[in-house]
Amino acid sequence: MQFIDLTAQQQRIRSEIEERIRNILDHGKYIMGPEIPELEKKLAAYTGVRHVLGCASGTDALLMALMAYGIGPGDAVFTTPFTFIATAEVIRLLGAVPVFADIDPLTFNIDPEKLEAAVKALRGEKSDPCPLPGKTEELPAAKGIIAVDLFGLPAEYRSVRSIAQKYGLFLIEDAAQSFGAEYHGTKAGALADIACTSFFPAKPLGCYGDGGALFTDSDELAEKMRSIRVHGSGPHKYDNIRIGINGRLDSIQAAVLLSKLSIFPEEVKLRHQAAQRYSSLLAGIPNLRLPSVTGGMKSIWAQYSLLAENENHRTEIQKKLQEAQIPTAIYYPIPLHLQSAFADLGYREGDFPISEEISRRIFSIPMHPYLTKESQEKIAEILRTG
Numbered sequence: 001m002q003f004i005d006l007t008a009q010q011q012r013i014r015s016e017i018e019e020r021i022r023n024i025l026d027h028g029k030y031i032m033g034p035e036i037p038e039l040e041k042k043l044a045a046y047t048g049v050r051h052v053l054g055c056a057s058g059t060d061a062l063l064m065a066l067m068a069y070g071i072g073p074g075d076a077v078f079t080t081p082f083t084f085i086a087t088a089e090v091i092r093l094l095g096a097v098p099v100f101a102d103i104d105p106l107t108f109n110i111d112p113e114k115l116e117a118a119v120k121a122l123r124g125e126k127s128d129p130c131p132l133p134g135k136t137e138e139l140p141a142a143k144g145i146i147a148v149d150l151f152g153l154p155a156e157y158r159s160v161r162s163i164a165q166k167y168g169l170f171l172i173e174d175a176a177q178s179f180g181a182e183y184h185g186t187k188a189g190a191l192a193d194i195a196c197t198s199f200f201p202a203k204p205l206g207c208y209g210d211g212g213a214l215f216t217d218s219d220e221l222a223e224k225m226r227s228i229r230v231h232g233s234g235p236h237k238y239d240n241i242r243i244g245i246n247g248r249l250d251s252i253q254a255a256v257l258l259s260k261l262s263i264f265p266e267e268v269k270l271r272h273q274a275a276q277r278y279s280s281l282l283a284g285i286p287n288l289r290l291p292s293v294t295g296g297m298k299s300i301w302a303q304y305s306l307l308a309e310n311e312n313h314r315t316e317i318q319k320k321l322q323e324a325q326i327p328t329a330i331y332y333p334i335p336l337h338l339q340s341a342f343a344d345l346g347y348r349e350g351d352f353p354i355s356e357e358i359s360r361r362i363f364s365i366p367m368h369p370y371l372t373k374e375s376q377e378k379i380a381e382i383l384r385t386g
């Protein structure tokens, strides 16, 4: 059994992908070929966002979004410590400081109350106790928020957006895991000032290499990011107007995505079916907590993550599943504030107790559109007898 089965999907669209790639070999526009605007238009239509820009990866999408806001040394961006490294890495890469706020224990997404406490603490206002990075003499200036739609479930955007508005902060959606998800009828990608997604092969919509996209309704931000994507280009080809990066998506990856996008709506349904099947098969198993989806949300189930009772219990469960050749994974075993790369921020164990506890208990089981009922029954049987 595979954790994410990309072969079954490829079999469905192989000949179409081959034809599209052959077409690129013929026209030879490997960089910014006609596949790029075609894909961007389709992604805009799917999400209902005005501007979509293909880019080289989800990490570059986040980086370019922060660059569009001019983030640099002396700035602070709020985010969750329970996410993939890239979310906070890009903040640090620009010389700014990630300020973490703990997660909601049910959704694993940033807790709006903790977020507001962090914003207030950084502004020197009275707030609930909230750990801040580094020494307290020179605090960075609050600039924005990156909310993450972890495992494909959108963050609590109504509350997060109102905090952003109240304190004059920009809001970026890290939708790397949530393309295809919905929040009160709005698609992931359309939930913040700028959204960033990833087309890494294992994401809900993946290509056959690295890729990503940026989404925004703002003409001004779109224009800036379009320039940043190609070395800060301006109207004159050799007079660059800002510092940018080489952040383009390849034509061949766009071609793969165009083929995959044509079956994506059906795959969304298959993912929901598989998740519902897990929910009923696994209901009532003692000492195992199933994922919760709050009202108005539609997760895209990038991961189906369960909570064991504690770390030992998790190890036992993983071992049993492994003996039956069922793969599992742990996202994420170490929250960001405790990772070596961020040691200089000065956070400590105990600063974000919910993220820390969840990181000891969480594990994910196979999840993809082509997961069979038989496989799910087998997994459930082992978990039940565990």
Ligand SMILES: *Cc1c(COP(=O)(O)O)cnc(C)c1O
Pocket: 057, 058, 059, 060, 083, 084, 086, 087, 148, 174, 176, 177, 197, 198, 199, 200, 210, 211, 212
């Ligand atoms: C995958 C991922 C990224 C980075 O995307 P890449 O395409 O791998 O660069 C960023 N944030 C989150 C939450 C992710 O899961």
